Amino acid sequence: MASNFEKSHCLIDNLKARINKLAFKTQDTTKLFQRGDQVEVASQEWGYIGAYYTATIVSPIGNSHYRVRYKNLVNDDKSDLLVEIVKASEIRPVPPKHETLLVPEDIRMYDIVDVFDNDGWWIGFISGRHEENYKAYFPTTGETLAYSPHLLRFHQEWNKGNWISSN
Known part of the structure; x- marks a missing residue:
């Protein structure tokens, strides 16, 4: 019979594998975005994989790319918000806030x-x-870092036009 320590270690290993799979996953491209749409862009850059950055669609480019303007990222000389071209497979809608806000008791x-x-x-x-x-x-x-609850949200995945909770 497995000890609590072994069960906990197995659970942690499973969570690590699951999160790594989610971090490297391409986004479900079932939604076409329009100019002005708020989105999140999944970083594919090493060291930033697993991060989503809030952006606004500036314009579609062909069938598989978009020009986006990031909400919080700035260009190299810090004079303006960063604008770049990203693949459609790196973009998802912004998750609904009411379903992702965390309160400590949850x-x-x-x-x-x-x-x-x-x-x-x-x-x-x-x-x-x-x-x-x-x-x-x-x-x-x-x-491993510590955060105030207001900086947390439950993770959700965009899948076939619906938000799916990861918990």
Whole structure:
């Protein structure tokens, strides 16, 4: 019979694998976006994989790309918001706020969450609590950091035109 430690370790390994799979997943491109639509762009850049950045569609480019303007990222000289061309497979709608807002009594150990840090939403899981803050572990970076509940949301995946909870 497996000990609680072994069960916990197995659960953590499964969560790490699941989050890594989600982080490297291409987005479901069932939605066509229009100019002005609010979206999230999944980073495919090493060191930022697993992060989603809020942006606005500037224009579609052909059938498979969009020009976007990020809400929180700036260009190299910091003179304006960053505008770049991204693949449609890297874009999803912004998750509905009412279903993702977290209140402390709803947060449980090992919940898969997005944490707002470094101008984007990073996927991880709750690994503990320290006073009023929650510790989140990020499998894509190997870091564990503590955050206030207002910086957390439950992770959801855009799948065939619907939001699916990861918990």
